[in-house]
Amino acid sequence: MIFSPTVKGRRNATLRMLMLIILFVGVGYLFWKNYERSMDTIQTRHLVQDxxxxxxxxTVQEIVAFSSSLQQRFG
Incomplete structure (x- = not known):
């Protein structure tokens, strides 16, 4: 397999695979947080049309904060 670690010891291979899995999970988590932050920015920008x-x-920040609290409480 092209992505499998090429090492001789079983312990080293297990460690490398574990680190690779942790890397993918970490990147996925960071992608998720970036998506949430981007959606918050987009919703905030289009929330108040002055x-x-x-x-x-x-005043705009107060309106955005109030809207965020309503969104979190009622969905």
Missing amino acids: ETQSLDKE
């Missing part, structure tokens, strides 16, 4: 630019940043 066409007149009359809201200051604090």
Whole structure:
């Protein structure tokens, strides 16, 4: 197999396969967290449509925080 470790000892091969599995799980977890962060950014950007630019940043942040709490509580 092309991706299998080519080592002579059984212990070294097991260790390398374990590290490879940990690597894939870690990359998958980081991908999942990046996806969540990206979705939060997209939802925040499209949550408040201030066409007149009359809201200051604090008010927008309060609206976003309130919306996030409603989203977490009620789905």
